[in-house]
Structures are given as structure tokens and as C-alpha cells.
Amino acid sequence: MDSAPDFRSFVALGDSFTEGMSDLMPDGTYRGWADLLAHRFARHRAGFMYANLAVRGKLMHQIAEEQVPAAAAMGADLVTLVGGLNDVLRPRCDMDRVCGLLERSVATLAPACKHLVLMRSPARRGPVLERYRGRLDQLFAFIDDLAARHGATVVDLYASVPLGDPRLWADDRLHLTAEGHRRVAEAVWQRLGYEVGFAWDEALPVTAPPGWYARRGADVRFARQHLLPWIGRRLTGRSSGDGRPPKRPDLAPPVAEE
Template identity: 45%
Template structure:
């Protein structure tokens, strides 16, 4: 694993993955999605006063693990950044009949290839879905996959951002209205966790308490659930039935290492 001194001197960073890493529902100043990876890149760039820092984000929403391995992982051989983050497999685990053991085997194959072409590799575990409607029944599969990811990290010298143990994202405010993607503050919490996992000092605690607020009534919660189902759940199910992906015809927002 990279030691503390090495983590302070990254001059380039490439992020791989799906909508989580693309940064959906976290609009930046230019209107494009930012997300935790862009926020982490900003933290890394700030540690290089000479301005010599480059960043690529190859993540695309809806991508399955095999697509990430085919489309994104080979690009690392070409650009060879100092740091790579790989967060993948979540969309696979969501699919009926998916096997977390087999998904982990394919994930490790991608990790082995990446380790040949980058100095430091950070991977992310999956979130704990115990409080998430519809997804809570997948908690056991996610936990199994996470156990594999930790073993893969140990075998291959990777750093780990443990999203499962990030308790602050259990607050509803960490998630956007679709309940599948993080809110801007949720992305910030993950960026802080990732930075800390790399050994970087961070300006805020990713587990800092949220401001107090009144809890919704049962009636308000029912109305919110019905609105969510109509607006987000039914279209999501429809895309699955039609074999469509939200990432169809979407390209990576930063396919090359460029100054941040």
C-alpha cells in the first residue's frame, strides 16, 4: 500500500465506475455533474501549490462491471495516473439472480490489471441498505460482496473507502430525491472519507452530525413514498424491463488527464 508521504504527492488521478462516481445529482458551477470523485480531485489538487495536477473521470452512469472492465480499465494502461479509484459492481448486484461471488471474481481481475499501471488504487465497498426501501432485501448480497472486496484489497495492496460503515449517509439528507444517488452533501461526505482513506488530512469529519430537524409525520412519509414511486421507481423498473440503461449514449465527462 502507498504510505502517508506518497499520498501527499499525487500529480494525477483517474476515477472509474458508474453513476456513483460520475457524480449524478451533484451539479457543479457549470451545471455539469460534479460528485465525490471531482471533489476528491479538488482536495488533491489543492495539495500541489505548483498547479501540476491532472484529473480524468471515465465513469458513466448505468455501467455494469464488465462494461467498466472493457471500456474504462484499459484506458489506465494508456494514461497511467498516480492514483485510480474503482467503484464498480453495484449495478450488477442490483440485478435479479446476480451472484456476488462471481461478480467479485471479475472485480479482482480488473484490480489485477489496474495494479500494473498505477501507483495507488482505492476501491469502495457498497453502502448498507438496511434503511433503503426496495433495496433493503439486497443487504445480504451487498455484505457478501463487501467481504470479497476487502479480501481483494488485502491481496492486491489496495486502499479501501468503507462506505458500509459510513453512518452519516444513513440520514435521508445524504441522498437525492431519487433515493438511489447521493445529494451534494452526501457526495462531500464520501469525498472526505475517500481522502481520509488515502491518509490525507481532511478539513471536516465525514461523520459530523447533521443539523437537527423535525421528523416527518407518518402521513408525510407516505406521501413522499408515493411521489418517489411514481417519479423514480416506476421509470427505473420500466427501463429494466425494456433492457435500457440510463447510460445509453452517454460518454465519459473527462476521458483524458487534464488540469483540474
């Protein structure tokens, strides 16, 4: 820790990935990589403060308009910004607009904090990834350029083969499991220069793939429980985050770990 930055406060911005879905806790709330990271900072720094403004379903314009100004006003030492994926995964996406919103957000946040972290988000391997790979590549190349111009740090999770393993993704196929979030927290921790806790990019053990009937059953459950409701929200212009407040709207000590 001697040569690593001494952060006293941390604000996380974004959507469901940063809110912590689907790292479900016994009380029905979500934990996630940002909470795990905050708890780790708090163990090393007395009086550490943490806010998490992320809300599931938010598009990049909502993050830029609702979360960025609030985060900039907090003056935190560390800020993480992860957004744009919900835009990219929609049938129609104005990539120029998304990139412009990202650029505006970074230009606001970088001078307002000591250290800004951006991410090349993880992606589950499969047909959805291949369908949107061109957009993802464009988004992440732009993020690399933004970071270089504004002195931000990029955590590259997109290149991680293990984080693309379907076994690290929840049944909705959109959000990481608890183990996936644990690996992301460790990846950010190490990228910031702290001591290695474990090999976050280590491959999962080799296991026999599920059989045909198991795969088809999983596909049916996914369609019924997750895909059809998602389509319904898109058709009606609703979002899973409508009316939902930020996870932790103010800087405060992290709650005790479970």
C-alpha cells in the same frame, strides 16, 4: 501533506456514484466526490491531471471492458474503482461473475498505478438495503480480500451510519446529495493520509421525522419520477447510461471550481 502521497494524476472509474449523481450544478452537470477530490489535489499540486471515466448505469462487465483498459493505459498515480452495485441491485445477479470481473479489473489496475483505492460503497438505510444486504456483505468482503492481496486501499463508507441517513440521499433514493458527496470526498482524502478537513462521519443534527402525509407524498413522487422509469428501463434492457460518453475521458487539469 508532508507524509501523505504526492499524487500528480488521478483517474476515477465506475458508475453514477463516481460520475457524481445527484450533486447537481447550476449548468445541469453533476459534480460529485471525485471532482471534489481532484480539485483538492490540484490546490496542493501544480499541474495536477484528472480523468473520470464513470458513466451512470454501467454494470461491472462494462466497467471492466470499457473503463479498466483505458485507465490502465493512462498510468495515473491514483486510481479509484467503484463498481458492482448496479449488478447487486438487479433481481438476478451472478455474484461469482461480478467478483471475478472485479478481480480481473484489480489485477490489471494495481500494477499500472501507484495507488489503487477500492470502496465499500454507502447504502441508504431502508427496506432496499435489507433486501440486498446479503449480496452487499458478500461483495464488500470480497473487496476487502482483493485489497489485501493487491495492496489496495479500501475506504469503508458502508459502515458509516450518517451516510446511510436518508437525508443525505436524493429524491431518487439511489444517489447521494451534494452533502453526501462532500463527505465521501473527505473520507477518501483522510483515508489516503491527508490532514483532516472536517468530521465526515459526524451524525446529522436530530430533526423531527416527516409526518405521514409528507412521507406518502414523497413515496408517490418517487414512484412516478424514478421507480417507474427505472422499471421501464429494466424491462426493455435499456440503461440510463446508454450512448453516454465518459465524464472526463482524458487526463487534463480539473476545471475551475464553482
